[in-house]
Amino acid sequence: MITLEKRAGPSKAWALATPLVAVALTMIVGGILFAALGKNPFETIRTIFLDPLFSEFAWFYRPQLLIKGAPLVLIAIGLSFGFRAGVWNIGAEGQYIMGAICGAAVGLAFHPMESRLIFPLMVLAGAFGGWAWAMIPGVLRVKFGTNEILVSLMLVYVAEQLLASMALGAMRNPEGMGFPGSRNLAQYPSAANLELIKDSGMHWGVVAALIAVIFAYVTLSRHIFGFQVRLAGQSPRAANFAGVNPAGMILICLGISGALAGLAGLFEVAGPAGQISIDFNVGYGFTAIIVAFLGRLHPIGILLAGGLMALTYIGGEIAQSNLGLPGAAIQLLQGMLLFFLLAVDMLTNYRIKFGKGGTV
Amino acid sequence: MTLLSLQGLTKAYPGVVANDNVSFEIGRGEIHALLGENGAGKSTLVKTIYGLVNPDAGSMLLEGAAFAPPEPRAARKAGVAMVFQHFSLFDALNVAENIALGMENPPPLQDVAEQVREVSDQYGLPLDPSRVVGDLSAGERQRVEIIRCLLQDPKLLIMDEPTSVLTPQEVTILFETLRKLASEGTSILYISHKLEEIRALCDHATVLRMGHVVGECDPSQTSAREMAELMVGAVLQVPEKPDKPAGNVALTLTGLSAPAPHEFGTALRDISLTVRRGEVLGVGGVAGNGQDELVAALSGEMRVSSGMVRMGDDDIGHMPPNARRALGLCAAPEERNGHAAAPDMTLIENALLTGNVRKELSSRGFLKWDRARDFAAEIIEKFDVRTPSAGSTARSLSGGNLQKFVIGREILQDPDVLIINQPTWGVDASAAASIRQAILDLAVAGAAVILISQDLDELMEIADQFSALNEGRMSDPRPAKGLTIDEIGLMLGGSHDMEVSHVDA
Numbered sequence: 003m004i005t006l007e008k009r010a011g012p013s014k015a016w017a018l019a020t021p022l023v024a025v026a027l028t029m030i031v032g033g034i035l036f037a038a039l040g041k042n043p044f045e046t047i048r049t050i051f052l053d054p055l056f057s058e059f060a061w062f063y064r065p066q067l068l069i070k071g072a073p074l075v076l077i078a079i080g081l082s083f084g085f086r087a088g089v090w091n092i093g094a095e096g097q098y099i100m101g102a103i104c105g106a107a108v109g110l111a112f113h114p115m116e117s118r119l120i121f122p123l124m125v126l127a128g129a130f131g132g133w134a135w136a137m138i139p140g141v142l143r144v145k146f147g148t149n150e151i152l153v154s155l156m157l158v159y160v161a162e163q164l165l166a167s168m169a170l171g172a173m174r175n176p177e178g179m180g181f182p183g184s185r186n187l188a189q190y191p192s193a194a195n196l197e198l199i200k201d202s203g204m205h206w207g208v209v210a211a212l213i214a215v216i217f218a219y220v221t222l223s224r225h226i227f228g229f230q231v232r233l234a235g236q237s238p239r240a241a242n243f244a245g246v247n248p249a250g251m252i253l254i255c256l257g258i259s260g261a262l263a264g265l266a267g268l269f270e271v272a273g274p275a276g277q278i279s280i281d282f283n284v285g286y287g288f289t290a291i292i293v294a295f296l297g298r299l300h301p302i303g304i305l306l307a308g309g310l311m312a313l314t315y316i317g318g319e320i321a322q323s324n325l326g327l328p329g330a331a332i333q334l335l336q337g338m339l340l341f342f343l344l345a346v347d348m349l350t351n352y353r354i355k356f357g358k359g360g361t362v
Numbered sequence: 363m364t365l366l367s368l369q370g371l372t373k374a375y376p377g378v379v380a381n382d383n384v385s386f387e388i389g390r391g392e393i394h395a396l397l398g399e400n401g402a403g404k405s406t407l408v409k410t411i412y413g414l415v416n417p418d419a420g421s422m423l424l425e426g427a428a429f430a431p432p433e434p435r436a437a438r439k440a441g442v443a444m445v446f447q448h449f450s451l452f453d454a455l456n457v458a459e460n461i462a463l464g465m466e467n468p469p470p471l472q473d474v475a476e477q478v479r480e481v482s483d484q485y486g487l488p489l490d491p492s493r494v495v496g497d498l499s500a501g502e503r504q505r506v507e508i509i510r511c512l513l514q515d516p517k518l519l520i521m522d523e524p525t526s527v528l529t530p531q532e533v534t535i536l537f538e539t540l541r542k543l544a545s546e547g548t549s550i551l552y553i554s555h556k557l558e559e560i561r562a563l564c565d566h567a568t569v570l571r572m573g574h575v576v577g578e579c580d581p582s583q584t585s586a587r588e589m590a591e592l593m594v595g596a597v598l599q600v601p602e603k604p605d606k607p608a609g610n611v612a613l614t615l616t617g618l619s620a621p622a623p624h625e626f627g628t629a630l631r632d633i634s635l636t637v638r639r640g641e642v643l644g645v646g647g648v649a650g651n652g653q654d655e656l657v658a659a660l661s662g663e664m665r666v667s668s669g670m671v672r673m674g675d676d677d678i679g680h681m682p683p684n685a686r687r688a689l690g691l692c693a694a695p696e697e698r699n700g701h702a703a704a705p706d707m708t709l710i711e712n713a714l715l716t717g718n719v720r721k722e723l724s725s726r727g728f729l730k731w732d733r734a735r736d737f738a739a740e741i742i743e744k745f746d747v748r749t750p751s752a753g754s755t756a757r758s759l760s761g762g763n764l765q766k767f768v769i770g771r772e773i774l775q776d777p778d779v780l781i782i783n784q785p786t787w788g789v790d791a792s793a794a795a796s797i798r799q800a801i802l803d804l805a806v807a808g809a810a811v812i813l814i815s816q817d818l819d820e821l822m823e824i825a826d827q828f829s830a831l832n833e834g835r836m837s838d839p840r841p842a843k844g845l846t847i848d849e850i851g852l853m854l855g856g857s858h859d860m861e862v863s864h865v866d867a
Contacts, residue, residue: 007376009376224728224729224731225727225728226718226724226728226729227727229711232707233704233707233711233715236704236706236707237700237701237703237704237705237706240701240702240703240704240715242663243661243663243683243693243695243701243715243716244715244716245682245683245684245687247682353376
């Protein structure tokens with residue numbers, strides 16, 4: 003009979019080993035899945051996890067790693083505050099879209115004027131857009147006790163509709179021959195989020211993600227606010243006793259995650275994507291949830307997890323084009339990663355005991 | 363004649379042997395006490411008998427036949443019933459429904475209600491099967507649990523700390539019931555740390571210490587002090603209360619009223635009192651009569667209207683907890699895990715939890731972890747908290763040790779006003795004595811203390827003034843010296859019972 007026994011305290015060794023074991027299990031089960039699909043499992047795993055870094059064309063893929071990883075890390079850092087405090091913002095995708103729309107709107111409003119102030123203004127507008135969108139579930143929860151999981155998730159679909167409307171209507175490029183989509187901000191120097199070093203993939207979003215990681219690390223380990231966030235998540239009653247205002251905590255956590263998701267949206271629309279278009283969002287806001295948990299809600303962990311997840315995105319695309327792997331198989335792989343992580347995570351707080359069978 | 367015989371029961375958990383070769387016998391119709399400090403292995407032992415724990419070694423004989431229940435259902439079938447310290451009742455259902463829920467094949471509710479009436483008449487446990495459990499007092503809820511057990515017609519009834527929630531009058535009723543049951547041949551295994559009760563009730567006592575049986579005695583022939591010393595294996599220090607004059611008024615409550623914070627909470631009604639420096643105000647009362655709410659209103663977790671709570675000249679009713687701490691008011695709530703302390707955090711982090719303001723553990727929001735570590739180490743040393751290190755999580759500590767940590771954390775912040783709820787609940791005798799001594803020392807040093815407790819002996823031991831909470835109302839404080847147990851009983855629950863009888867009439 004197998005039983006679970008609660009450990010006296012969380013195991014440090016397992017806390018560190020969990021992500022590695024989860025990745026290994028994902029590779030094994032993923033390999034079996036690929037074999038079932040008629041692909042060579044070893045080649046497929048290598049293509050997904052190693053080719054973006056070490057293949058002949060790695061010079062092309064490596065910058066992509068930063069471009070894909072930065073928004074994931076930026077959003078996941080914001081989400082990690084809320085997840086630690088027990089505030090479940092599932093709608094980062096919507097806040098990401100709203101950040102992009104608001105930021106792009108500021109840029110487009112100034113077109114074709116050139117000024118050094120335009121890009122900073124867009125950054126502020128992007129953060130504001132995401133923040134404001136996150137405040138909707140926040141205020142509803144604080145005032146009326148609604149569930150922020152449902153409200154933030156539903157607002158993703160509202161934001162998607164708004165995005166389509168903008169791409170087809172208010173923000174459509176007047177010189178775009180009637181095609182949907184806005185002017186290309188990447189071609190508007192004052193508004194463009196261009197690479198800081200040529201061919202490196204390093205743009206302002208990457209810088210912002212790194213700053214966010216450092217900021218989060220310092221806040222969580224050294225600042226009273228970080229302590230209160232952790233306390234609120236672990237023991238709400240103890241947090242109240244310690245003087246944490248529960249409503250304030252909800253609003254601040256949603257605000258941080260919304261603003262960072264909005265920033266990620268702005269950096270994306272002004273750089274790699276270039277324009278507001280109907281299919282602008284590609285699920286970074288949802289994938290960032292996996293990144294946040296894969297990184298154990300720890301800033302450094304999130305940085306590594308963001309890199310890993312970007313790897314599976316790029317490797318997945320290579321596998322799709324080179325090996326004809328269906329796109330759904332890649333999503334399955336990413337989902338598996340979270341699944342195994344949560345499953346193995348149990349070993350941090352519990353030990354498995356193989357006891358004798360039940361007596362009598 | 364022997365009903366149940368335990369032979370060499372052993373059960374080990376990681377890092378601790380809860381029961382080590384425990385053997386004793388319970389006779390038919392005997393009221394057998396199981397005594398021991400917290401962590402002595404009492405719970406593990408009764409859980410083994412009730413089928414919740416499978417022993418690593420050893421065996422049990424029930425009426426001469428091998429008895430090894432794999433689960434509680436089997437134990438109940440064999441005639442073992444248990445009343446837990448914490449009730450498992452649904453507040454929103456009535457008594458009969460709650461009892462039917464616990465049955466294997468419940469008869470129609472009408473029949474259950476009839477059986478409840480019969481048993482409650484037979485054993486003198488007044489209980490109306492149609493009342494909603496959420497409206498019952500703790501004593502009445504316990505009756506529901508007892509009747510639920512009696513309906514199974516048990517051979518052995520296990521009772522875990524049954525009197526901790528009862529008024530003296532209710533204790534008397536319970537004891538009569540238990541004696542009647544024993545006289546009819548039912549054996550009772552009675553777990554308690556209240557030694558005087560055991561002396562009054564039990565025929566035989568087995569004492570456990572650190573998983574071993576360290577002694578047996580006839581409680582009626584043994585003094586409470588002897589039994590306590592057997593339990594802790596050391597000579598007990600009784601707290602000393604020096605005579606000292608009370609100082610200025612430190613805390614004033616004026617018409618403190620607040621609505622119930624949740625559906626089954628208690629509203630505070632028009633509480634007025636003063637506490638002076640150097641004075642300990644003992645607040646008695648059965649659990650659920652507004653204790654938690656009073657602590658919340660004083661600590662700042664629950665804000666009340668201005669003017670209701672004053673510290674000296676400062677009106678603090680509207681202030682959040684940390685502003686009150688800054689003024690010198692500290693509090694230790696009853697629930698250690700998850701309220702007074704965060705179970706998954708380290709003791710260093712838990713020291714920071716309330717110590718941040720008064721011990722200056724941060725500056726401009728940035729934490730000074732070394733100071734927090736020093737503070738935690740100071741608490742651990744001065745209050746004899748048994749833990750491998752300050753970096754251990756709170757939940758790795760035993761209940762008593764965590765309680766010492768929580769009390770120590772508040773006392774070492776040198777408060778002017780200290781509010782404590784149930785400081786020695788579930789704490790062993792020697793630790794309880796040192797906690798009480800620390801509270802007295804703080805009062806002698808000039809702090810005003812409000813001590814809320816359900817342990818009357820504790821209140822009489824250290825309180826200067828005594829007052830009782832009843833349905834959110836507080837009786838006028840009276841000097842504790844010279845109060846008789848009957849007077850206290852009336853203050854605690856007398857008027858409450860009268861009100862109910864008016865309604866019924």
